[in-house]
Amino acid sequence: MPWVTNGMLGDIEIGNEAVSRVLNGATRAGGGWGRGPYNVMPTNATGTPGPLLTPLGPTCHRRTLVTSVAPPEPVCNYAPVLCGASA
DSSP states (O other): OOOEEEEEEEEEEEOSSOEEEEEEEEEOSOOOOBTOSSOOEEOSTTOOEESOSSOBOTTOOOOOOOOOSOOOOOOSSOOOOOTTTTO
């Protein structure tokens, strides 16, 4: 959900095997996410990470997928947001 508005964090629930956190909010279409800024899914048979294969369209609120690609390493630097760069 690339464009969430009026978000409010809910309770946190800690269990033996998992932690859950609730985020309530509304999504908006037309966020300009395109194919996204991150490598989130395998793009070939060897599992090379890449961006979404198809961009989020102007009326899309969300896309759900299961991936085997590990999340990016955390960094403490700001990253520029380039309009249209990932479309």
